[in-house]
Amino acid sequence: MKLKDVISPFYVWKRAFEKPYTNTNPLETRDGSANYRGFHANDIEMCIGCGTCEAVCQNAAIDMVPVEGVDTTMSDSGLRPKIDYGRCCWCALCVDVCTTASLRLTNEYTWFSSDKDEDFRFIPGIDKKSWDDNELGYRRHEGLELLDYKRQAMDHIPFEDSTKSFIEMFHGYSAKQAKLEAERCVDCGLCIAKCPAHMDIPEYIKAIRDGDFELGAKILYATNPMPATCGRICTHLCETVCSIGVQGDPVAIRWLKRYIIDQIEPGDLKDALGEIFPDNGKKVAIIGAGPGGLSAAYYLRQLGYSTTIYEGREAAGGMIRYGVPEYRMPYDQIDKETNYLKECGVEFKFNTYVGRDIQLENLMDDYDAVYFSVGLTIPYGLGIEGEEHPRVLSGLQVLDDATERVEENPNIGKSVAVIGGGNVAMDCCRVSKRYDADVHLYYRRRISEMPADSDEIHESQGEGVVFHTQAIPVRVEPADNPNQVKLVWGEAEMVTPKDGGRPRPVLQEDKIHTDTFDCIIKAIGQEGNYEFFTGEYKEKLETKWGKIIHNEYMQTSIPKLFVGGDIANPQADAISAIADGHLAAKGIDLFLLHPDDKQMKK
C-alpha cells in the first residue's frame, strides 16, 4: 500500500469549493441551440399540403388533415400536417423533405400547459403555440438535398440545325434519363387535381420507375387517349403545380408521359392495353376529329356506343395536325393514336364537312346523340387600319399550309413580322424560320406576360427570332413593292391602372417606327365558326362570349347535343378538349341510358 493512494483521494474536498454546474430552472433558463430540433412550426401560407412529410415519417406521427381558410384553387391540397407528439421522435426528416421549406423545428425545449384538454396532437401554424415566433431551430441546411431538385435535361437538335428541317426537335428521354426523372417525383398528387383530365400522374411515373410500360399505358389511356400528343405539346398545367417545382425544377411530367407511350410500338397498343369494347346498340355522331372528338369517341366506345366521326379534312387530329408544326408534333404519332381508335371500332368519315357535305339536322335525326368539338378556326383581326392588305396573313393559314404542302414556302417571303404572344405566334415564328425567313415578333406586353409556354419562348429565341416586346401595331401600309408591306408600330409603356390590377400597355405617340416586311402574320387568337347551325338549332343554341354554354356533363341547351374542346372551355388547349370529350361521353351515357338522372336535360 502506497501512502499516496491513501492521501490522494482527499483531493475530492477541493472541489467542494467550486460553484455549482447546474442551472436553477426556472430562475435561470437556457435556450436551445440555433440548430436544435425542438417543437414544430409551419408557415401555413407557404405550405401547399403536399404530404411529403407524412410520407417520410417512419413513426407515422404526421397526418394530413383538412383545415379551414386555405385557398385550394392554386396547387394546394387544403391539407396541413397534424403532428402527434406521442409518436414523433424529432428526427426532422419531415423538415428535410419539405418541398416548400415551410415546415421547421424551433429551438424550444419545453411545453407546459395548464389546460387539461390540450393534447399533444396539434396542427403547427393553425393551433397557436408559444414557440411559433421562435426564429431559431432546425431548418434544412443549404447543401443538404434529400430530394432531387434538378430536372434531367432532354437532348434536342441544336438551334443552328433545328431551323433547317421539320424533324422533331426533341429526342425524348433515354431509359436512364427517364428513370432518374421519374425518381424525382414525391407522389404528392397535386398534379392530378390541376390536370384538366385528372390523369393519374404519380401512378404512371411509378410505372416508369418499375419499368412496367404496359401498366403505364393503361394508366394513361384511363384518362387520356392521346398520350403521345399530350406527351409532346400539352400545356402541362401539372408542372406548374408540381411540389418539387417550389424549390427546384418541376418534374418533367409531360416528357415522362411521352416516354411511356414511345416505348410501345404503334401496332402493339391493342395488345398492351388489352381492352374489350362492348356494344349497346346506340349510335353517336361526333363532329370534328380533333382531341375533343377523338377523346369522346374513345370513351363512348368503352361504354359500348358505336361512334362515327365526321371530319371535314382528310386526316384526324384537328388543330394538333393542322395547327401544330411537325417539328413539335410528328404526324406519325397522331396516326399512331388515331389508328388505335380505328382498331377500337371508331368509324371515321373524312372529307365530310358538316354544313356542306352533310347537314346537322340529318345527324340529329339519324343518331341517338351528337357531340361536336369543331375548334376555333376564324382568326381575330388586328383591328387596325390597313389590315386587309393581301400581305397580312393569318397564322393558322400559314401553319395549315406548312402541314399540307411542307415542301413549298407558304408564300411568306424572306422577312416576316409575327404579331402575337401565344403558342400559335411562336409556331408561326419558328415555321417561318424553317423557310429561311428573317423573323420579327411583336407583342404588346412583356415576355413574362406572354401566354405562350416558356419552353416555346426560349426555343424561339434560341432559333433566332427577334423579339420586340411592348410593341403595339398602329397600322399597316402598302409598300412600294406590291409583294411587301409596311408595319407601323409604336413602343408601349406598361401602366398600372389606378385601381390596381394587371398593368396595361399604353402607346407612346412619340416613339413610332415603320418596318417593311414580305408579310405580316397575325396570330392573336381565333374564334369559333358555328355556320353549320341552321334553323331551329341556330335559335336554340346558347352561347356566351363566343363559347357554347353547357352543363357539367357538356350538354348544350339542346338536350341531344353535347359539346367540347376549344369552343366550350376557356383554356382552349388539347388536354382540356380531351377532358371535355371524356366528360361528354359520361354525359351522353347518363342522357341515353339513365333516364332518371336529374342532372341531364331530357
Next chain:
Amino acid sequence: MFTPDRSKYPKHVNGRPEIDLSSGKYTKVWHGPQHPGITGNMALEITLCGDEVVESITHVGYLHRGFEKLMERRTFIQCFPIVCRIAVPEPAFNEYCFSAALEELSDIEIPEQAQWLRTFNLELMRLSSFLMWIGGMAGALGQGTIGQWCVTHRDYVADLFEEMTGGRIYHMYMLPGGVRAPLPPGFKERAFKVFDGIEKMLDAVDKVLYNNYVFKQRTQGLGIITRDMIERYGVVGPNARACGVKRDVRLDEPYVKYDELDFDYVTANASDAYARAVCRFEETLQSIDLCRQVLNKMPKDGPFHTKTPNVMNWKVAPGETYAKAECTRGEYGFYMVTDGSDKPRRVHARGPSMTHAICLMEQLAINTNVSDIAGLMVSIHTYPPEVER
C-alpha cells in the same frame, strides 16, 4: 487476499456446474434488471455459494425493440432515425455504419468535409461515452461523486452535440451521403473550452479514483481475461487492449479521416478490471487529443453532403456489405443486404456487447465475490440494446 474454501463448490458436468438448490448450500440472486450496477436493462441470474458466485447467467430481452426487423419494413431513409437507438449512449457508430454500408452499396462517395465532420462526430461520441463509463465505474464501486463530475462534463459535450447536430442524445447527424449540417460559427473555440474543462476534471479523477487504495484493491485482479478467452469470445476494444492485444479498427483499417490523425494503440498488460479502467482513462485523453487534431486539420468549409437519389424513391441495387468502426467498446459493424427494392433485405448490427455481456461475463463472474459483480459488469462496458437488436 482471502481465499474461500472451494471444496464444497459444485462439480462441473459438460462445462456447467451441477447445482442442487434444495441442498441448502446455494443461494440464487437476481442481479438486475433494476440494479444500478447493471449497465442498462439486463439481468444476471447468479448462484452463490456463500458470497462467491458459482454460476452466472445473463438475461436480456427487457429492451427488445426489434430494430433489425423494423428496418426490413422501412425505406432506407426511414431506417436512418431508427439506427441511432441501437446503442443509446453511442448513437453515432450506428449512424456511421448504416450510412457507410448504404453508401458503399449505392456507390456514393461522400465529400471531404463530410468525412472530417464524421470523424469529429465519432471521436466526440467516444469521448462522451468514456466520460459516462468512468462515472459509472466509479459509481459501481461506491464513488458516486465522480459519477456526478463525469456526467456534468458529459453534458457539456452534449451541448456541443446539440449545436453541431440539433440533438443532445440522438444526434441523427450522419445520414447517407454525408452529414446534415456544417459546424456552426465559433464552434471550435467553444469545443476547446469544453475539452479544457474535461481535462481539468480528469486530472481530479486521476487523483481521486485511479490513485485510490480502495479502488485499486477492488479492481486489481478482478475479472482477468485470459489469453484464450480473447479469440474464443471475440473480445475487442479496450477489453482486449487491456490484455496487451493491439486491436483497434481505427488503426487496423482506417475509415473516414483516421489515417490522417496522429495516434497509437492504448494498451495495458494486467488484463484485469483496473487495467481496463486505465486503458479507458488513457483513451479518453486520446479522444480529446484526436478531437483537437480534427478541428485543427479540417478545412474551414466545403460541401458536407453529396446528392443522393430522391430519398422518397431510393432503390438500392442487390448487394451485401459489412461496414465497421471502432466504438468505445471495440468493433461495431453493420452487415447489410439489399435486394434492389427500396428497403433493406436484412440488416444485422454487430455490437461488441453480445459476446462481452453474455459469453465473457458468464465466465468472468465465476469465483467472484458478489459485491464485485457490479464493478465487474461495468468494467467490461456493455450496452444491452445492442445485444437484443
